[in-house]
Amino acid sequence: MSATNLHLFVLVVPLLSAFAVNLLGRSSKQWIAPLVLGSLAFSVIGSLVTLARVVAHGTLRYTVGNWQPPFGIELVVDPLSALMMVLIAVVAFLASFSSLKSVEQELPGRESFFFTLYLILIAGLFGLVLTGDAFNLYVLLEITSITTYGLIAMGRGRAALSSFNYIIMGSIGACFYLLGIGYIYILTGTLNMADIARILPTLNAPVATATAIAFVLVGLWIKMAFFPLHSWLPNAYSHAPTGAGTMVAPLMTKVTVYLMVRVIITMYTPALVFPHAWITNSAVWAAALAIVCGSMLALGQKDLRRMLTYIIIAEVGYMVGGIFLANANGLTGSILHIVNDALMTLCLFLVVASIIYRQGTVSMVSMQGIFHRMPFTMAAFTLGAFAMIGVPPTCGFFSKWYLILGGIDAGHWEFVIALVFSSLVNALLFFRVIELAFFGSLGDGQHHEHTASERHEAPWWMLKPLVLTAALLIVVGLSTGPLVNNVIRLMIPIGF
Amino acid sequence: MRDIHEHSAGEDLVIKTSVRLLVPFIQLFGLYVIVHGHYSPGGGFQGGVILGASFILLALAYDLKTSQDYMPIWANALLGNLGPVIYIGVGALCAIFGGLFLDYSALDVLIPLGPVEWRSFGIFLVEVGVGLAVMSIMLLLYWNLSSGGALDEGL
Numbered sequence: 001m002s003a004t005n006l007h008l009f010v011l012v013v014p015l016l017s018a019f020a021v022n023l024l025g026r027s028s029k030q031w032i033a034p035l036v037l038g039s040l041a042f043s044v045i046g047s048l049v050t051l052a053r054v055v056a057h058g059t060l061r062y063t064v065g066n067w068q069p070p071f072g073i074e075l076v077v078d079p080l081s082a083l084m085m086v087l088i089a090v091v092a093f094l095a096s097f098s099s100l101k102s103v104e105q106e107l108p109g110r111e112s113f114f115f116t117l118y119l120i121l122i123a124g125l126f127g128l129v130l131t132g133d134a135f136n137l138y139v140l141l142e143i144t145s146i147t148t149y150g151l152i153a154m155g156r157g158r159a160a161l162s163s164f165n166y167i168i169m170g171s172i173g174a175c176f177y178l179l180g181i182g183y184i185y186i187l188t189g190t191l192n193m194a195d196i197a198r199i200l201p202t203l204n205a206p207v208a209t210a211t212a213i214a215f216v217l218v219g220l221w222i223k224m225a226f227f228p229l230h231s232w233l234p235n236a237y238s239h240a241p242t243g244a245g246t247m248v249a250p251l252m253t254k255v256t257v258y259l260m261v262r263v264i265i266t267m268y269t270p271a272l273v274f275p276h277a278w279i280t281n282s283a284v285w286a287a288a289l290a291i292v293c294g295s296m297l298a299l300g301q302k303d304l305r306r307m308l309t310y311i312i313i314a315e316v317g318y319m320v321g322g323i324f325l326a327n328a329n330g331l332t333g334s335i336l337h338i339v340n341d342a343l344m345t346l347c348l349f350l351v352v353a354s355i356i357y358r359q360g361t362v363s364m365v366s367m368q369g370i371f372h373r374m375p376f377t378m379a380a381f382t383l384g385a386f387a388m389i390g391v392p393p394t395c396g397f398f399s400k401w402y403l404i405l406g407g408i409d410a411g412h413w414e415f416v417i418a419l420v421f422s423s424l425v426n427a428l429l430f431f432r433v434i435e436l437a438f439f440g441s442l443g444d445g446q447h448h449e450h451t452a453s454e455r456h457e458a459p460w461w462m463l464k465p466l467v468l469t470a471a472l473l474i475v476v477g478l479s480t481g482p483l484v485n486n487v488i489r490l491m492i493p494i495g496f
Numbered sequence: 497m498r499d500i501h502e503h504s505a506g507e508d509l510v511i512k513t514s515v516r517l518l519v520p521f522i523q524l525f526g527l528y529v530i531v532h533g534h535y536s537p538g539g540g541f542q543g544g545v546i547l548g549a550s551f552i553l554l555a556l557a558y559d560l561k562t563s564q565d566y567m568p569i570w571a572n573a574l575l576g577n578l579g580p581v582i583y584i585g586v587g588a589l590c591a592i593f594g595g596l597f598l599d600y601s602a603l604d605v606l607i608p609l610g611p612v613e614w615r616s617f618g619i620f621l622v623e624v625g626v627g628l629a630v631m632s633i634m635l636l637l638y639w640n641l642s643s644g645g646a647l648d649e650g651l
Contacts, residue, residue, distance in 0.1 A: 004596070005591040005596065005597055008591060008597045012584060015584055016585070016588065019577040019580055020581075023574065026573070063596060064597050064598050066599040066601070
C-alpha cells in the first residue's frame with residue numbers, strides 16, 4: 001500500500017466505518033465510540049501527512065479508477081484543500097467526543113443511526129474539498145446536505161419543521177448551482193474544473209458566462225446562509241440535536257465558503273469574476289450588510305445557542321466580503337478566517353454542548369452564576385469569546401486584521417466599518433454572557449436558586465476536547481505567520 | 497380496521513394471485529438487469545429498483561407483514577449496508593493492492609484474470625453493491641412512509 005492513495009483513505013475510512021456503525025451499532029452500542037473515534041483519528045493523521053506532502057511536493061492530482069481527466073473524475077489536492085482536510089478531520093474528531101456523550105443522553109437507542117449519518121457527512125465534506133470536478137462537487141454537496149437534513153431532523157420539538165425549511169432552501173440552492181454548472185457544460189463541454197478554467201476565457205460569450213457565474217454563486221450563497229438568504233440557518237442549527245450542532249455548525253458553512261473560493265479561483269479564474277466592478281462591489285456591500293445585520297440579530301437573542309447561530313451568519317459575511325475585496329490581503333484573511341472561524345465556532349458549540357449536557361438549556365437566564373458550577377467550561381468559553389471578538393493573541397484577531405487591511409487596500413470603507421462594528425457588538429454580546437455567568441445576577445434579585453449551587457463540571461469526555469480546542473485557538477493564532485506563508489500564500493493567484 | 501381491509505381492493509383474489517405469480521419473474525428480471533448491466537442496457541440502480549419494486553408490490557397486494565416474511569427487516573438492513581460496503585470495499589481493495597481507488601485492473605494480483613477482464617468483473621461487483629443498496633433503501637423508504645416509521649401495519 002503506497003502513499004498515493006492516502007488522501008482518499010482519509011475519506012474512505014470514515015465512510016466504511018459509517019456502515020460498520022450501522023451494522024454493529026444496532027446490536028451493541030459498545031462498537032460505536034471506538035469505530036467513530038478510530039476512523040476519525042486515522043483521518044486526522046492521514047490528512048496531516050497529506051498536508052505535509054502537498055506543502056513539500058506541490059499539488060497532487062489523482063484520477064479515480066485511473067480514467068484520465070477530463071473524462072474521468074479528478075481529485076486535486078492543493079495546499080488549500082489539504083488545509084481544509086486537516087481542518088475537517090480535526091474539528092470532526094474533537095466534536096465527536098462531545099457528540100458521543102450528548103447523543104447518548106438525547107437520543108438513547110438511536111446512536112447507530114445518528115453516527116452513520118455523522119460519518120457519511122464527514123466523508124462527504126472530505127469529498128467536497130478533494131474533488132476537482134464541478135458535477136462531482138454538486139453530488140457531494142447534496143450528500144452533505146441530505147445527511148445534515150437527517151441529523152437536524154433527529155432533534156426534538158420543532159426540529160423536523162426547521163429541517164424541512166432547510167430542505168426547501170437547500171434544494172433551491174442546489175438547483176441554482178446545478179443550473180449554473182449546466183450552463184458551463186453547454187458552453188465548454190466539460191465538467192473538469194481545470195478544463196473549464198482553460199476553455200472559459202477563450203469563449204466569446206460574456207452574457208452566458210456571467211449567467212453561469214451568477215447561478216453558481218447564488219446557489220452557494222444559499223447553502224452557506226449569506227445574509228439575505230440566511231433564514232433557514234438559525235432554526236436549523238438551534239433545533240438540531242446538540243451532538244449534530246457541534247459538528248455541523250463549525251463545518252458546513254465554512255466548507256461552503258471554501259467551495260466558493262474554489263469555484264472563483266480554480267474554475268472561473270479571478271480574471272473572469274473580479275474585473276466586473278458591479279459584482280465585487282455589490283457582494284462586498286452585501287457582506288457588510290450581512291455582518292451588521294447578523295450582529296444586530298445576535299444582540300436580540302435570549303438563548304446562547306441561537307445567539308451563536310446569528311454570529312455564524314455575521315462570520316459568513318466576513319469571509320464572503322474578504323474574497324470579493326479581490327486583493328491578496330482580503331483573500332488571505334478570508335481563507336485564514338475559514339480555519340479560525342471553524343475552530344472558534346467549534347469551541348463555543350462545545351461549551352454549549354457541555355452546558356446542555358449538565359443543565360439541559362443555555363438560555364441566558366440559566367447561565368447565571370455558571371462560572372462557579374462549570375469553571376473550566378466557562379474559561380474555555382471566555383477564550384472562544386475573545387477569539388470571536390478578535391483579542392490578540394487568539395486566532396480571531398489575525399484573520400480580522402488581514403480582512404481589515406484588505407478592506408483598506410480595496411477602499412471598501414463600509415466593509416472596514418462593518419468589521420469594527422461587529423467586533424464591538426461581539427464584545428458587548430459576550431461580555432454580557434460572561435458577566436451573567438460570573439456575577440450571576442440579572443439585577444432583579446430573582447433566580448437566586450441558580451447561583452447558590454456547587455461545582456458540577458462537564459464530564460471529562462466533553463471537557464478534554466473543549467480544553468484542547470481552546471488551546472488550539474491560541475496555538476493557531478500564534479502560528480498564523482507560518483500558516484499564511486507556507487500554505488495560504490501558495491493559493492493566492494498570481495497578479496494579486 | 498381489519499374488516500375494512502377485507503373488502504378493500506388490495507385484498508382482491510385476482511390481485512393477490514397475479515402478484516404471487518408475477519413476483520418471482522419480476523425478481524428474476526431484476527437480477528438479470530443487474531448482472532447484465534455492465535455490458536448491456538441496465539445496471540445496478542435499475543435492477544435494484546426492480547427488485548425493490550417486487551417487494552413493494554407484495555406489500556401493496558397483501559400487507560407489510562407479508563413483504564417482511566419474504567424480506568425480514570434485519571436482512572434488509574444487512575443488505576442495505578452490505579451494498580455500499582461492497583462498492584467502497586472493492587474500491588479500497590484496488591487501492592490496497594497497488595492501484596488507484598476503483599482501478600479494478602489492480603485486483604489482477606488477487607485472482608489473475610488479466611487486467612481487461614478485471615475491469616469488466618470489477619464494475620460487475622460494484623453494480624451488485626449498488627443493486628443491493630438501491631433495493632433495500634427503496635423498500636425501507638416504502639415501509640417507513642406507509643407505516644409512519646413503525647414498520648408494522650401500513651397500508
